[in-house]
Amino acid sequence: MPLAPVAEPPVPHSFSDYLKSFGPSIVIVLTWLGAGDVVDMAVAGSSYGYSLLWVLVLAVFMRFILVSLIGRYHLCNPRGEGVLDGLVRLHRWYGPVLFVGAIVMGHVYEAFLTVGIGEICRNVFGVGDVWMWAVLANATAFVLVLRAYGPLEWTFKVFLGLLSVSFVGSAVWVGFSGTDIVQGLFRFEMPGRQGAFSSVTVALAMIGAVGGSFMNLAYPYFLEEKGWRGPKYLRVQFYDLLLGVVAMVVLNLAVWVLGAELLYPDHHITDLEDLPNLLSGVLGASGRLLFYAGIFAAVYTSILGHAAGLAALGSHAWLRWRTGVQPTSAEYLAHPMYRRIVVWCLVSPLIWTLPGMPDFVTLTLAANSGQVVLLPLLAGGLWWITASSDFIGAEYRTRWWENAILAVLFCLAVYGAIQSARVLFGGLSGL
Numbered sequence: 366m367p368l369a370p371v372a373e374p375p376v377p378h379s380f381s382d383y384l385k386s387f388g389p390s391i392v393i394v395l396t397w398l399g400a401g402d403v404v405d406m407a408v409a410g411s412s413y414g415y416s417l418l419w420v421l422v423l424a425v426f427m428r429f430i431l432v433s434l435i436g437r438y439h440l441c442n443p444r445g446e447g448v449l450d451g452l453v454r455l456h457r458w459y460g461p462v463l464f465v466g467a468i469v470m471g472h473v474y475e476a477f478l479t480v481g482i483g484e485i486c487r488n489v490f491g492v493g494d495v496w497m498w499a500v501l502a503n504a505t506a507f508v509l510v511l512r513a514y515g516p517l518e519w520t521f522k523v524f525l526g527l528l529s530v531s532f533v534g535s536a537v538w539v540g541f542s543g544t545d546i547v548q549g550l551f552r553f554e555m556p557g558r559q560g561a562f563s564s565v566t567v568a569l570a571m572i573g574a575v576g577g578s579f580m581n582l583a584y585p586y587f588l589e590e591k592g593w594r595g596p597k598y599l600r601v602q603f604y605d606l607l608l609g610v611v612a613m614v615v616l617n618l619a620v621w622v623l624g625a626e627l628l629y630p631d632h633h634i635t636d637l638e639d640l641p642n643l644l645s646g647v648l649g650a651s652g653r654l655l656f657y658a659g660i661f662a663a664v665y666t667s668i669l670g671h672a673a674g675l676a677a678l679g680s681h682a683w684l685r686w687r688t689g690v691q692p693t694s695a696e697y698l699a700h701p702m703y704r705r706i707v708v709w710c711l712v713s714p715l716i717w718t719l720p721g722m723p724d725f726v727t728l729t730l731a732a733n734s735g736q737v738v739l740l741p742l743l744a745g746g747l748w749w750i751t752a753s754s755d756f757i758g759a760e761y762r763t764r765w766w767e768n769a770i771l772a773v774l775f776c777l778a779v780y781g782a783i784q785s786a787r788v789l790f791g792g793l794s795g796l
Contacts, residue, residue: 372592373592373593373594373595374386374591374592374593376597376598376601377601383604386601386605387601387604387605387608388518388522388587388591388605389518389584389587389602389605390608390609391518391521391522391608391609391612392518392521392587392670393580393584393609393670393674394609394610394612395521395524395525395662395663395666395670396580396666396667396669396670396671396674397580397667398528398613398616398617398667399474399478399481399663399664399666399667399668403620403660403663403664406618406620406621407623407624408624409621410620410621410622410624410625410626411624411625411627414545414549414625415546415548415549415621415625416549417549418549418618418621419550419551421614421617421618421621422550425617427774428581428610429606429607429610430770430771431581431743431744431747431774432581432584432606433603433606434751434763434771435448435581435582435584435585435747436585436588436599436603437751437757437761438451438747438751438757438761439585439588439589440593440594440596440599440602441596441599441757441758441760442756442757443757445594445595446691447589447691448582448585448747448750449463449678449681449682449685451750451756451757452746452747453685453686454756455746455749455750456746459682459746460685460686461682461686462742463582463678463679463682464679464682464686467676467678467679467682467706468679468706468709470579470675471679471706471709471710472709472710472713472714474579474667474671474710475668475671475672475710475711475713475714476714476717477717478667478668478671479499479502479503479668479714479715479717480495480499480714480717480718480722481660481664482499482502482661482664482665482668483495483496483497483498483499483502485657485661486501486502486661488657489654489661495718496715496718496719499715499718500715502665502668503668503711503712503714503715504711506665506669506672506711507672507707507708509669510669510672510673510676510707510711511704511707514587514590514591517669518591521666521669524662524665524666525612525662527658527659528616528659528663529612529615530655530658530659531655531658531659531660532616532619532623532656532659533615533616533619535623535652535655535659536619536620536622538652539622539623539626539627540626541625541626546618546622579739579743580670580674580675582743583670583673583674583678584674586673586674586678586681587674589694590694596761616663668711672706672707672710672711673707675706676703676704676706676707677698677703679702679703679706680698680700680702680703680706681697683700683702684696684697684702740782741775741779741782743778744774744775745775745778748763748768748771748772748775751763751771752768752771
């Protein structure tokens with residue numbers, strides 16, 4: 366059974382103390398930085414060069430603001446309640462909605478991740494079927510997720526090092542134009558369709574994968590298991606998240622560079638093998654294996670983080686919904702529902718690894734576009750509880766400029782949800 370969170374660690378005061386304390390943002394960022402980011406950044410770079418880089422900036426900015434507020438609420442609200450408890454106090458239907466959301470998105474997220482990890486292992490080793498490798502990977506993930514938080518965090522730190530060497534190393538090895546990157550960051554344009562996916566579909570998928578993930582709500586559970594409770598940890602939480610977001614931008618940008626430099630404008634991503642195979646032609650077999658090591662790290666850590674985070678969220682939501690009272694972290698981590706959701710997240714998606722099912726890239730883009738539909742519900746609720754002194758307290762409620770930013774983000778969330786719904790209910794006609 367998962368263990369209760371550790372006792373509150375000392376508050377860092379020196380630079381070295383901060384470095385030793387960092388961790389929850391590494392776990393949540395590598396959970397975010399999975400198949401969705403790798404595919405979406407490569408597709409954007411291969412189809413549009415650097416012209417959509419500003420969407421990446423917008424998406425990361427959205428996420429940083431929202432997740433900063435999530436962290437602030439978790440640490441600073443006067444009741445010592447979780448973000449989910451605040452949302453349930455706002456409206457009781459958040460409990461069952463978030464429970465169902467954890468179950469549904471647990472399957473959706475893990476579907477393309479499970480297919481991805483199976484394809485990666487099969488492509489690298491050249492033996493076995495996708496489903497065989499997927500079963501092996503998810504079985505080891507099950508063991509890691511049910512261990513204590515400490516070993517899980519260290520696993521993520523090791524994989525962050527592997528990701529940095531793989532993605533950044535590959536981008537530097539290939540080479541890129543700094544001027545083109547800067548122009549892409551500040552030239553706001555939405556080019557016409559070029560390649561297999563329209564620019565609107567690619568942009569929505571990026572916002573879904575980077576800026577508006579349902580997994581934003583998993584962040585406070587990793588803070589809780591780290592032992593960070595109370596306003597005294599607000600500073601270290603902010604720097605921890607800032608470090609994680611910077612790492613996410615660098616890794617995303619590295620994959621984008623590879624897509625833009627190696628594939629744009631004559632080639633496009635249609636299969637998981639496309640980019641590694643092209644790297645093999647440019648850098649040799651070692652370049653292909655180097656990049657595959659990074660893809661494996663990105664996908665496997667996402668499998669771990671989604672199972673752990675959604676199990677905690679789902680178990681918490683279930684207890685709050687069924688009992689009507691605020692459970693402790695020890696209660697929802699030890700509840701049978703936690704293990705059931707872990708099993709659901711790691712076993713049910715295996716069906717997508719069978720022959721004849723949709724390919725990895727299509728599953729990824731469809732899932733990340735689809736999750737944007739949830740943005741207004743989450744963005745609106747988080748805005749309410751962080752702006753109201755009745756919820757977060759007068760000292761820590763959002764200031765006028767934060768409310769202005771959140772108003773813009775909420776409008777973007779509504780727009781993104783409408784556009785995504787059109788794509789989904791139109792039979793993914795934008796693909």
